[in-house]
Amino acid sequence: MQQPLYVLSESSQRTSGLDARRSNAAAGRAVASAVRTTLGPRGMDKMLVDTAGDVVVTNDGATILGEMDIEHPAARMLVEVAESQESAVGDGTTTAAVLAGELLARAEDLLDDDVHATAVVEGYHEAMRLALDAVDGMVLDGAVDRDALVRLARSAMTGKGTGDLATDALAEIVADAVLQVADDDRRVDRDDIRVFARTGASAAATELVRGVVFEGEPATDTMPRGVEDAAVAVLDTTLDVRSGEVDTEYTITSADQLDAALSAEDAERRAIAETLAEAGVDVVFCSKKVSDPVAAYLADAGVLAFSNVTAAEARAVARATGARRLGTLDGIEADDLGAAASVRVERHGDDDVTFLEGTDDSRTVTLYVRGSTDHVVDETERAIDDALGVVVAAHEDGEVVPGAGAVEVAVADRLRSGASAVTGRKSLAVEAFADAVDAIPRTLAENAGLDPIDALVDLRARHEREGVAGVVIDGPSVDVADPADGDVVDPAAVKREALESATEAATMILRIDDVIAAN
Numbered sequence: 001m002q003q004p005l006y007v008l009s010e011s012s013q014r015t016s017g018l019d020a021r022r023s024n025a026a027a028g029r030a031v032a033s034a035v036r037t038t039l040g041p042r043g044m045d046k047m048l049v050d051t052a053g054d055v056v057v058t059n060d061g062a063t064i065l066g067e068m069d070i071e072h073p074a075a076r077m078l079v080e081v082a083e084s085q086e087s088a089v090g091d092g093t094t095t096a097a098v099l100a101g102e103l104l105a106r107a108e109d110l111l112d113d114d115v116h117a118t119a120v121v122e123g124y125h126e127a128m129r130l131a132l133d134a135v136d137g138m139v140l141d142g143a144v145d146r147d148a149l150v151r152l153a154r155s156a157m158t159g160k161g162t163g164d165l166a167t168d169a170l171a172e173i174v175a176d177a178v179l180q181v182a183d184d185d186r187r188v189d190r191d192d193i194r195v196f197a198r199t200g201a202s203a204a205a206t207e208l209v210r211g212v213v214f215e216g217e218p219a220t221d222t223m224p225r226g227v228e229d230a231a232v233a234v235l236d237t238t239l240d241v242r243s244g245e246v247d248t249e250y251t252i253t254s255a256d257q258l259d260a261a262l263s264a265e266d267a268e269r270r271a272i273a274e275t276l277a278e279a280g281v282d283v284v285f286c287s288k289k290v291s292d293p294v295a296a297y298l299a300d301a302g303v304l305a306f307s308n309v310t311a312a313e314a315r316a317v318a319r320a321t322g323a324r325r326l327g328t329l330d331g332i333e334a335d336d337l338g339a340a341a342s343v344r345v346e347r348h349g350d351d352d353v354t355f356l357e358g359t360d361d362s363r364t365v366t367l368y369v370r371g372s373t374d375h376v377v378d379e380t381e382r383a384i385d386d387a388l389g390v391v392v393a394a395h396e397d398g399e400v401v402p403g404a405g406a407v408e409v410a411v412a413d414r415l416r417s418g419a420s421a422v423t424g425r426k427s428l429a430v431e432a433f434a435d436a437v438d439a440i441p442r443t444l445a446e447n448a449g450l451d452p453i454d455a456l457v458d459l460r461a462r463h464e465r466e467g468v469a470g471v472v473i474d475g476p477s478v479d480v481a482d483p484a485d486g487d488v489v490d491p492a493a494v495k496r497e498a499l500e501s502a503t504e505a506a507t508m509i510l511r512i513d514d515v516i517a518a519n
Contacts, residue, residue, distance in 0.1 A: 032101020090389010123429020404470030405441030
């Protein structure tokens with residue numbers, strides 16, 4: 001009898017066929033269930049504690065999944081869905097993760113009914129095409145102006161722990177920040193919107209600085225701590241005596257020679273300060289070292305200087321003031337300098353915080369985020385980051401859709417009506433996709449305290465009558481209504497990205513029929 005041939009080591013584990021697909025689907029459902037209860041403005045928070053005892057309290061899907069120590073390879077793929085959603089549009093991470101998990105769960109039922117995985121995958125892709133068409137049909141008329149951006153930001157931050165009063169103020173700040181840095185083609189470089197956070201005040205004290213805020217102090221205590229109408233220089237060179245590229249030694253045989261050498265170095269340092277002062281520089285931001293003697297001479301000239309600023313800070317200062325980043329002081333001219341309305345150093349707690357207020361044309365802004373505790377500050381930062389993502393996406397794309405699950409209700413209705421036109425068993429996958437999409441409004445209703453089944457029936461009925469229906473939360477009341485009437489809106493780009501990323505992840509996992517794990 002022929003002996004069996006062992007290809008894998010005895011320590012390897014292999015799962016194949018339906019068992020592999022069930023294992024992957026179960027992992028996907030577990031990931032979705034981990035964040036499901038955080039969905040919507042009435043979603044609950046999660047407390048995440050790492051091995052060092054550090055605590056994170058949040059309901060942000062990407063943060064929750066990123067902090068969890070997930071080992072299952074299929075589950076990690078769903079984490080990547082949330083990360084991709086966060087990177088692409090800044091919001092909708094929980095929606096994408098829940099949808100991907102539901103797609104896997106519905107596919108598992110089809111596989112148990114002997115529907116081949118290939119038919120499910122093809123049906124899901126056909127359903128995604130129909131779903132994207134439905135999203136296009138839900139786009140609201142009208143320009144995406146400042147008021148629309150404020151509504152988008154408010155919707156994105158509602159329920160994120162910022163509080164109703166703070167949310168209204170933060171929404172205004174986020175919209176103004178995006179409009180300040182957008183170019184003529186409505187494009188926004190997210191690097192031009194900085195976030196700087198400090199405890200010591202309520203979240204409502206968050207302010208928008210049309211310029212740069214960073215933790216830094218003057219190069220020496222004798223420098224001024226504030227300058228108005230400042231001419232700003234941004235330097236990428238060391239402000240000290242020049243050193244050669246090779247090691248050299250000088251033999252000094254007398255005190256006169258030593259005095260001459262020291263005088264020459266002192267003259268060179270003094271010349272650095274004089275060059276900057278004669279060029280009309282009021283404030284210097286240097287990405288490298290400013291030596292103590294040079295700092296002292298700059299202070300004598302009334303120049304405020306900051307040493308060892310980071311590359312990101314130097315770039316931001318240059319964008320905010322219009323200054324050119326200079327690698328040398330040779331030939332410095334007025335055109336190389338930028339303009340700032342003010343530069344001031346304030347004491348906040350135990351730290352010095354520098355505020356650079358640019359002009360009305362500044363292309364860099366900073367959101368100075370406040371909060372009463374570190375946890376509040378962190379959650380406010382995450383809420384603002386989500387709001388910035390959706391506002392940027394809507395401003396660039398120019399398309400807004402109703403929120404509160406209205407798009408998902410419309411997508412599910414479109415899929416069910418279009419399933420009959422799909423041939424073969426793929427139509428079953430299209431209907432399964434519709435059931436998976438229904439999980440979003442059903443979860444929103446459940447998290448808001450409604451009966452999910454009754455709410456879903458009401459949503460479908462109102463959508464059938466009026467063409468739009470969502471789970472609208474207005475203070476303590478929850479109702480099935482038109483979300484646009486309550487200013488609950490989302491960027492169309494967020495919905496498209498969630499549908500596409502969830503479908504791609506689910507179909508990739510469904511095509512796996514063999515899992516080989518080597519120890």
